Each structure stands twice: as structure tokens, then as C-alpha cells.
Amino acid sequence: MSATTGEIESLLDAPALDVAAAVRRRRASAAALTEAVLARIAARNPELGAFTEVTEARARAAAIRIDARIAGGDDPGPLAGVPFAAKNLYDLIGVVTRAGSRIQRSCPPAGCDATAVSRLEAAGAICFGALNMGEYAYDFTGENMHDGPSRNPHDTARLTGGSSGGSAAAVASGMLSLALGTDTNGSIRVPAAFCGLFGLKPSFGRLSRAGVFPFVSSLDHVGPIGRSVADLAAAHDAMRGPDPSDPACAVMPVPELLPELSQGVAGLRIAELSGYFAEGAEPDALAAVGTVARALGVTHSVEYPEAAAARAAAFLITMAEGGALHLKRLRLRMAEFDPAVRDRLIAGAMLPAAWIQQAQIARRLALESARKLFAGADVLLAPTVPCAAPEAGATMLRLDGTEIPLRVLLGRFTQPLSCIGLPVVAVPVWPDGGGLPLSVQIIAAPGRDDHAMRVAYALQEMGVAHAPVAAAGPVGG
Amino acid sequence: MNRETVAELAEAMARILGLSLDAADRDAVTQHLTIAADMARLLETLPAADADMPLPMNPLPAFDR
Numbered sequence: 001m002s003a004t005t006g007e008i009e010s011l012l013d014a015p016a017l018d019v020a021a022a023v024r025r026r027r028a029s030a031a032a033l034t035e036a037v038l039a040r041i042a043a044r045n046p047e048l049g050a051f052t053e054v055t056e057a058r059a060r061a062a063a064i065r066i067d068a069r070i071a072g073g074d075d076p077g078p079l080a081g082v083p084f085a086a087k088n089l090y091d092l093i094g095v096v097t098r099a100g101s102r103i104q105r106s107c108p109p110a111g112c113d114a115t116a117v118s119r120l121e122a123a124g125a126i127c128f129g130a131l132n133m134g135e136y137a138y139d140f141t142g143e144n145m146h147d148g149p150s151r152n153p154h155d156t157a158r159l160t161g162g163s164s165g166g167s168a169a170a171v172a173s174g175m176l177s178l179a180l181g182t183d184t185n186g187s188i189r190v191p192a193a194f195c196g197l198f199g200l201k202p203s204f205g206r207l208s209r210a211g212v213f214p215f216v217s218s219l220d221h222v223g224p225i226g227r228s229v230a231d232l233a234a235a236h237d238a239m240r241g242p243d244p245s246d247p248a249c250a251v252m253p254v255p256e257l258l259p260e261l262s263q264g265v266a267g268l269r270i271a272e273l274s275g276y277f278a279e280g281a282e283p284d285a286l287a288a289v290g291t292v293a294r295a296l297g298v299t300h301s302v303e304y305p306e307a308a309a310a311r312a313a314a315f316l317i318t319m320a321e322g323g324a325l326h327l328k329r330l331r332l333r334m335a336e337f338d339p340a341v342r343d344r345l346i347a348g349a350m351l352p353a354a355w356i357q358q359a360q361i362a363r364r365l366a367l368e369s370a371r372k373l374f375a376g377a378d379v380l381l382a383p384t385v386p387c388a389a390p391e392a393g394a395t396m397l398r399l400d401g402t403e404i405p406l407r408v409l410l411g412r413f414t415q416p417l418s419c420i421g422l423p424v425v426a427v428p429v430w431p432d433g434g435g436l437p438l439s440v441q442i443i444a445a446p447g448r449d450d451h452a453m454r455v456a457y458a459l460q461e462m463g464v465a466h467a468p469v470a471a472a473g474p475v476g477g
Numbered sequence: 478m479n480r481e482t483v484a485e486l487a488e489a490m491a492r493i494l495g496l497s498l499d500a501a502d503r504d505a506v507t508q509h510l511t512i513a514a515d516m517a518r519l520l521e522t523l524p525a526a527d528a529d530m531p532l533p534m535n536p537l538p539a540f541d542r
Contacts, residue, residue: 309523312516319513331495343502347509350490355517362520408512 003028008036013469015228016082016177016235020124023081026070030063030081034126037083040175041128049150050169052088053095054129059083062126077124078234079178086180087164088130089137090114090222091211099213100133100163102146102336103329114211115246116180116222116239123238128176132166135338137182137215138322138345139163140190140410145338149392152195153470154436158389161191161410167225168195174469178235182212183221185314186384186414189426192225193439194389196428197467198456199225200232203447204421206254207236210245216321217248219314219418227467229425229457233257236449260450261457268451271300271377273443276307280399280412281386288429288438289381295464296455298381302373307416310366313359314411314419320356323348340407367420367446374445379455383413384426384439413441423449425456427465440465483507483514 003011008028011019022028038056045051069076088098091110098104113121121127132150134141142165143149150165152158153173160169164181168191171179181188183201192199200223207222214220224235233256240254272278272293278286278301292298323330323345330337330346337345373380386409387397396403417424425442442459444452459465484507491498491506498506 306523309520312519315516316513316520319509327494334496339501339505343505344509346491346494346496346498346502347487347506347513349494349496350487350506350510351513355513355520358517358520362523365523 003032008032012036012040012083012177013174016079016226016231017228019082019177020078020080023066024070024076028081030066030126031060033081033083034059034063037128037175044173044175047151047156048153048169048173049132049148050166050173050175051085052098052130052132052147052166055092055095055127059126059128062121066124066126077122079120079238080124082125082178083128083176084120084125084178084180085128085131085167085170085176086114086117087133087167087182089133089182089213090117090130090180092117092127092130095130097213098130100135100137100139100144100147103333104213110211112211115208115243116212119239119241120235125178125238131164131170131179134163134165135341136322136326137163137184137187138341140186140407141165142168142191143392151392152389154196155389157391158436159194159392159394161194161385161389163187164191164225168192168197171195171197171225171227172467172470178224178226178231181223181225182215183223183418184216184219185318185418186411188221188223188225189384189414189424189439189441190410192426193384193428193437196430196437197225197227198229198232198428198465199223199426200236200453201418201424202236202449203423205248205250206423206449207239208243208246208249210243210249214325216318218321219317221418227469229453229460230258230261232425233261233453255450257450257453260454263454265296265455265458268378268455269376270296270298270379270381270455271302272298273304273380273382274301275303275305276416277304277382277413281383282399284388284431285383285386285438289383289440291429292381292427292440292459292464295459295462300377302377302380304370304373304416306362306366306369309362310416310419311412313362313366314415316351316355316359317363319344319348320351323351363419366416370420370422371445378444378448378451380443382441382443384441385410386412388436388438417441417443422446423452425452427456427459428467429465480507480511483510486510
């Protein structure tokens with residue numbers, strides 16, 4: 001265990017599985033890695049606002065346990081020593097689950113960890129704390145009026161995207177190898193896109209949400225954000241499995257993803273989504289899909305005609321379920337909400353039940369239509385976001401000469417897919433000639449997360465998609 | 478739908494729900510309800526949107542079940 005400081009620093013910029021391999025082969029100690037991670041957090045977090053709480057003692061204790069297990073000849077797990085943290089929507093024992101809010105800070109600390117956190121730790125990963133997020137996860141920007149914004153490591157004058165903005169900032173800056181986010185309407189995929197990272201929103205019901213503060217229970221997903229597809233697969237594999245504490249969690253065994261990646265894309269029928277998914281975005285965002293399609297040799301496109309209705313359904317269900325969830329807090333502590341979140345929740349609590357029932361019907365029809373699409377294709381391609389990361393504080397985006405509210409626009413391409421629970425991997429694609437990252441969604445049929453991950457992995461192997469650690473200094477000030 | 482009508486509805490619904498809206502909240506809530514109404518109209522464009530079909534509480538199954 002004699003890695004130099006330089007070797008440790010290189011490891012922290014490498015994929016999570018390289019970190020684990022180095023720890024398991026005794027090329028680096030978990031303790032040394034942990035100190036290096038804490039030093040990076042101390043150096044970079046003040047500018048980036050990624051963490052809301054750093055659990056130093058917990059991380060150091062975990063590192064000592066891992067090193068002791070290795071010294072004793074035990075296998076500490078496939079993610080040994082991998083530094084991760086969780087959006088502050090996840091319970092961490094001894095930490096108050098803020099859910100991005102001011103209100104939840106008056107709650108007692110969590111008595112146990114969320115299932116996803118404890119399973120990652122059981123696989124050897126080391127938890128470094130809680131990450132910044134949009135209030136109650138009702139956010140696509142990564143801004144938070146209580147904790148301050150998370151800032152995009154590729155250009156600190158730009159949005160990280162949300163609501164898992166701290167998760168993306170921490171991984172893109174190299175403070176962490178992996179982070180946990182949640183995705184109700186795009187909250188893993190949008191920040192992964194703006195920060196140039198890979199993000200996995202698994203099939204609905206694949207990963208347990210137990211111990212995660214809810215937002216829209218019928219739409220909420222948990223998942224990892226990372227700098228390599230294999231890292232996402234390894235994290236998924238560690239977290240998978242039934243959990244009676246989450247009533248939506250699948251009771252059947254969930255297959256591993258990591259062994260599937262090397263199968264490549266041979267035999268997979270891949271198509272580009274046209275129509276709704278080929279408009280309503282800046283040219284570069286649409287061009288990123290073309291780049292991926294060309295690399296995969298895709299010449300076929302298909303239309304998902306229910307996309308707009310699926311998005312509308314997601315929009316209404318989110319408002320209504322969110323409004324109902326927070327109604328008591330709105331009555332008692334309205335002034336403590338971020339007004340931008342509060343007013344949407346209030347409106348949601350007022351929606352006619354008939355609209356919500358209609359939205360549920362639309363959702364079911366949209367799912368049935370998607371299943372028909374997947375009879376002719378295994379994997380679909382679409383943009384993740386309609387633009388590269390906008391400037392911090394932006395509220396409008398000009399598209400085709402029209403000013404469009406940014407918060408509404410950012411979920412245009414992600415909402416229709418999470419609404420029906422499809423597995424999606426967001427892959428980062430960088431424009432020719434430099435600039436901020438864009439992103440493409442790799443979408444598969446329900447339960448076929450392996451298909452989406454195989455394509456994402458192939459794109460990474462080809463060099464079409466990649467997720468470098470951002471330079472330590474700010475680009476945009 | 479007339480904006481003032483929506484604003485009056487928001488005011489009345491707020492009272493029913495036990496919420497108190499100031500002018501800024503009322504304007505913002507009115508705007509969100511107007512967007513929601515547009516979304517609800519969009520749902521009506523779906524063929525079979527008015528079908529009488531059985532619907533579980535959560536129409537999204539856990540796919541691996």
C-alpha cells in the first residue's frame with residue numbers, strides 16, 4: 001500500500017472500478033484515498049456547493065474497516081474504497097434528511113441509512129455525506145435558495161441541472177467517483193447531461209427507494225451518476241434486489257448489468273426517435289443524437305406519437321402528488337418554502353381529480369404504445385436536454401425566436417420516458433471543437449436495462465461518449 | 478380560460494384547502510393552473526383517452542415482478 005500522492009490523485013480521476021481494483025490489490029489503501037477525497041472536498045466544495053454535509057468520521061471509519069478486512073484476507077466487496085455520497089433526499093444515519101428544504105432541517109437525524117446507501121457500503125463503497133439538491137426535488141436547475149446553488153464544474157457560471165445538482169457537481173469535479181441521485185422527471189439525467197456525466201435511471205421498481213424522501217411516489221426512481229458506464233453497472237448491481245420496505249420494488253431477482261456490458265451492440269435493433277424528440281431544442285442538442293446514431297450505424301427512426309401526452313401526464317401527476325404530499329407543510333409553514341416550488345405545489349393541490357385520472361389513463365396508453373415500439377426496436381435514441389447548461393440564474397431560453405420558461409423546458413425530453421418507467425442511460429457527448437457537454441438518452445424496453453447499458457458502454461468504448469473530470473479551476477468565473 | 482376566472486378559482490380553492498395566498502402567490506398559482514389546464518387539454522388529443530378501462534392505483538407495474 002505505497003501509492004504516491006500523484007498515484008492517489010490519478011486514481012480519484014479514474015473510474016470507480018479502477019479505485020476498487022487498486023484497493024483490492026493493495027496498491028492503495030482506503031485510508032489514504034479517503035484523506036485525499038476529504039482534501040479535494042475541502043478544496044473544491046466551497047466553490048461548487050456540491051455537499052450540504054460531509055461525514056468525515058463515517059468515511060474514515062469505513063476506510064479503516066476496509067483496510068482491516070483486506071489485511072485479514074477478506075474480500076471487502078466490488079466497490080472497495082470507492083468514494084460516493086447521496087443527494088440529501090437519502091437517509092444517512094445521524095444526518096438530517098434535508099430534502100433540499102429549510103423545513104426538514106427541524107426533523108431529527110435519520111435513524112438508519114437508505115437501502116441504496118447501505119447496499120453500496122456493503123459492497124465496500126465509502127460514503128462521504130449528503131449532496132445539495134433542488135427543494136423537495138421539484139427542480140431542473142440545481143439551484144437552492146436555502147443552501148445556495150450547486151455550480152457546474154465545467155463552467156461555474158452555468159447551471160448544474162437538477163434536482164440532483166450536487167450529485168453531478170461532486171462527480172464531475174472529481175470529488176467523488178459515484179453519487180446517488182433520484183429521478184422523478186429527469187433529475188438524474190438532466191444534471192448528468194449538463195455536467196458531462198453518465199446517469200442511469202433504471203426501470204421503475206428495479207432499485208429500492210426505501211429511506212429516500214418521496215416526491216411523486218408513482219414516478220420516483222433512484223439511480224447512480226458516474227464517469228463510466230461500468231461504474232453505473234457496478235453500482236446498480238450492488239443496490240439491486242427486492243426490498244419489502246419499498247412497495248414498488250420488484251420482488252423478482254434483478255439480473256446483474258456489469259457482466260452484460262461486454263456483449264456489445266451486435267444483435268440489438270437501434271432506432272432514433274423522430275417527431276417530438278427531433279424538435280423543440282437547440283441544433284447542437286439534436287445534433288448530438290445524430291453523432292451517436294452515426295457511430296452506431298443507425299439509419300432507422302421511429303415516432304412515439306404519445307410523447308407529448310406522456311409528458312403532460314407526468315406534469316399533472318407530479319403537480320398533484322407533490323401538492324398532496326406537502327399540503328400539511330404548506331398549511332403550517334408556507335413561508336419557509338422556496339416560492340418557486342411552493343406555488344407549483346399549491347397549484348398541484350388544486351388540480352381537479354378528473355385531470356389526474358385522465359393523466360393516469362394517458363400514462364397507461366403511452367406505456368402500451370411504447371411496448372409496441374419496442375416490438376420493432378430494442379433501443380431508442382433521443383436528446384436528454386434541449387440545450388447545453390444555461391447560465392446560472394437564467395429563467396428563459398430562446399428557441400426558434402420564442403422565449404420559453406426554462407424550468408418547463410428542461411424536462412421536455414426526459415419526462416415522457418420516466419412517466420412510463422422506461423430504463424434510460426444518459427450519455428455525455430461533447431461538441432466538435434469544444435464547448436459544454438450535451439447528452440443523449442439511450443432508452444430500452446421496460447426491464448431491459450441491460451440493452452440500454454450495452455449501447456452506452458459501446459459508445460464509451462468507441463470514444464463517442466466520455467466523462468472527463470473537469471479542470472480544477474473555474475472556466476466561466 | 479379567462480385568467481381572472483382561474484385566479485378566482487385559485488382563491489376559492491386555497492380557502493377550501495386551508496391555505497392563505499398573498500397577491501404574488503395568487504398570480505403564480507394562477508399561472509401554474511393555466512399551464513396545467515393546457516396540459517390537461519393535451520391529454521384529450523390521445524385516441525382512446527376517454528376509454529373506460531380498468532386502472533390500478535399506480536398504472537406503472539414494477540416491470541420485473
